[in-house]
Amino acid sequence: MKRASTRIAPPSRPAERVAPAAPALAARTAFPLRREGPAKLTGEARYADDLVFAGAWYGATIRSDDPHATLIAIDRDPDFDWSRVLIVTADEIPGENVVSLISDDQPVLVPVGGEIRHHAEPVALLAAADRSTLHAAKRRIQLRTERLPAVFDPLASTQQIAHFAIRRGDAEKGLADAELIVEGEYRVGHQEQLYIENQAMIALPRDDGGITVHGSLQCPYYIHKAMKRALNLTDAQAVVIQSETGGGFGGKEEYPSMIALHAALLARKLGKPVRMIYDRHEDISATTKRHPAIVRHRTGVTRDGELVAQEIEVVMDGGAYATLTPVVLSRGTIHAGGPYRCENVTITGRAMATNTPPNGAFRGFGAPQTEFAAEMQVNRIAEALDVSPLELRRRWAYREGDVTPTGQVLRESVAALEVLEAAAETAGFSRKRTDRRRASTSGGTRASGIGLALAWHGAGFTGAGETHLASVASIELTDVGAIRVLTASTEMGQGTKTIFPQLVAAELGIGIDEVEMAPQDTSLVPDSGPTVASRTAMVVGRILIGAARKLRARVEESSGQPFPRSYRDFAKRNGGIRIDERFEPYPGITFDEERYVGDAYPCYGWAAAVAEVEVDLDTGEVAVESVVSADDVGRVIHPVLAEGQVEGGTLQAVGYATMEEIKLADGRYLNDRLATYLIPTALDAPRITSILVEKPFSGSPHGAKGVGELPMDVAAPAVVAAIHDAVGVWIHELPATPERILAALSGASAPDTPGSEPGTRSGARANRAAPARGVDPRPEAPSDPLPLRAPQDKGGDWERDR
């Protein structure tokens, strides 16, 4: 993947250049190398499976083969020598049989007589001293079950996990007044996080009767809490230590609690360490995925392109247990309108339970799903109005002072237009779109196209989430004069261990190398909250800056000297001190969780992407040639790392757009291996240009807003818009596979998503633009149903821009 990079300072604030992270070595050295980088490069980094504990046994999980059933019995083959194998079942759980999270609905193990709610659900645990015994034992256990009727389609499910409604103005009246109504139904499927390192946990019995776990994880204190409850442990008896973690993307937010509990139950009974290391097949078949969603839009506009009303219905498939679904749905619902000003909005979100493995956290957390739909809708409206999609967004995009569907006044740090213009200009969007329109592509075997999308992403936890978390981060000046950062915020390749020392060193006026990072070990560090929601740089970074300021003031008050010159002497004279700083709510930010009204997030990141594709007209294969992604992340802390997030998020979104798909049969994932779950290879990767736009947030002393999830929201709809530009058909369902594209080109209905029940799709009534009651559309506006343009016919265009 070639990389290119530019930095743009928005015009609204004096241009302030941080040295560009261009390939030039000189510029790069201005920013520190990744803290854990050398160990990873040299192979010295210790991932969970690299950790050696004497006498450790291997653990395995017996999982259900049914999507929905009553567990009658766990039968062991009497001909097998069970003396060499340890077995743990649900009745041996000392505490509550729940994986503690939002709802207490998910058991650690399904008990005999209990309900199996999805395929691959954990039922029993085995351990043995060697892998071959374990392997053999696994085959000698049979689950006796009684099948229950199963539901795989969220639209057919009657079991609701969560529900949200957001209302502003009067959408019904707005739609009645509109001159054109565009309807659409969009679908997105599961997506697997596919971190490089599989899930892994090792549990060790402690002398105090507790358990220590080492593992690959994002959120040490989630596991800590889960262990206390299920194993009946005190705070001190449950210890969670992060080992080097090879990627998470949300996949190691909640599921590691389950694995830690399994390993801990075995270790506790055995009295020896137990290693629970998943292989890729188990990891894909059993752990959480991105929520599939069905999003319906009815949008009312005037003939001259004013946005009058949005009516949006979001249905997410939560899978068998709640996990994080309510929060995923909440974020998805809040973002569902896209970054556009609209007076009359109704958004309803429902998450339904199905008998499929639970879905959970994944980079973007509900927003990529609903923003894909929102951007599809805007692009189709632009087409229906015969307006450039760039121009329509220019008109509709949020500006400072605009009000969101939850009634939040966007008081500051709104960069929708800046990212839009930056991406469009860098990619040459208008010029290329017009040029191609003139060029005749008839007779060719390939068609190229360009597409655009815009997104917003609420920074940090939703609503009052951060206030509830009340995270604590600490800085210690040790008695030998070292500066240590103590947080539970994890490094998983994104840069936590590099940016925290940067922020603290800058505040204290000392060198970055003088700041140490304490290990992510719950017996040593405070609960700085989970490493999720793009919150680490913005929220935990702010707490650390607060702590650093206090430390500096204490030392300087006492010594009368600047901190850098006095802190070592201070430590020698007075001994060490530690500042524990707690999260302070952002001033003026309030959210009513009951009514879903107010400041849903302290601020938002903004992103625009322009994608260029080439479609093979014989096969429907799509080559994504390039993506320009412009992302406003507030103040950039480390440009190389920030661009890395944009590039990675963009590529993950390109996979989401074009090939990543879970196929199901009877509630079971069919393509649960790397040979069949496809992500882009280096050859499939586009040229990615990342543009970092800086519109700082005043609530962060360092201006940061978070970068991790934002790029994931925006590239997929840009790719699908580019496919439309190339071949004239809209693909309403992700991924836009060659199968779907060819079916759309030949006018047939696209293949169903496996697992959804036929007959539940309302394709016939959806996806059309229709004049509203009694109003004649202007002659050139497409009538009902929206005609699809032939590949060669690019239609007339109306581009007001440069």
Add this chain to the structure above:
Amino acid sequence: MPNAVEPPVASPSSLQDAYALLAKGGYRPIAGGTDLMVQLTGEIGEPPERVLDISRLDRLRGIERNAGWLVIGALTTYTELRRSPLIAELLPALAEAAATIGAAQIQQRGTLGGNIANASPAGDTLPILLATDARIVVGSGRQERTIPATEFWIGYRTTARADDELVLRVEVPLVSDRRVRFRKIGTRRAQAISKVVMALSWSADGRAGAWRNVRLALGSVAERPIRAWETEAILEGARPDEETAERAVAALAAEIHPIDDVRSTAEYRRAVATRVLHRLIREEGSR
């Protein structure tokens, strides 16, 4: 959870020794191991009891021209195929196919013999061997025998090779004026298994522009790699024009029996097989 128990491996240095071990039974050959190592985990079918490492059998190596034949040893890797001047001259479509297999690492290890013996319906080199009238030479302590490619893959992952036989080499007849076209439609641009793979060969009949000796072979559209006999019959003696293309495509659609699976749909495979054939014929016609 992978099986930790590795089967015993024998590494004979002569064909005679290899044949003797194979005659004892229970041995499965390993060449590049790119298919076999995956099977060792036991997750996909029964793992082998014992493994016979054939990498020291130098008689299974080499690419040469022998009278009217191109002879390719079973242990020839994809990288060797891509780099061979002889292949570039005599059968460039095979180098083209080799370049689409896996990616660099797989091409370094994976062998033509392994692709042939593994007998996947999606084996990417197999349509080329079918479309060029290749013969596969197998040997055992009993005898060496030559099996036409058309008689080699007889069912789903089953071949005419007996358990105690090794694939020794492939022999491709050299036909003057033969043209071979290859197309693979994979699941992505590298590390991709074919949704449809196709090889078309013919000899141009100079003046009239008609095609002779037409062979069309496909993978991933049936339970084994197949020749499309009916379609060939329509193309035989015809000129590559629009009308021929239409007729050929209709015949092909009726002749193949693709399935829905985890990689694609029957509908897509049928559509793509016909569209690609149509394209190839039109491209040749407009030359």
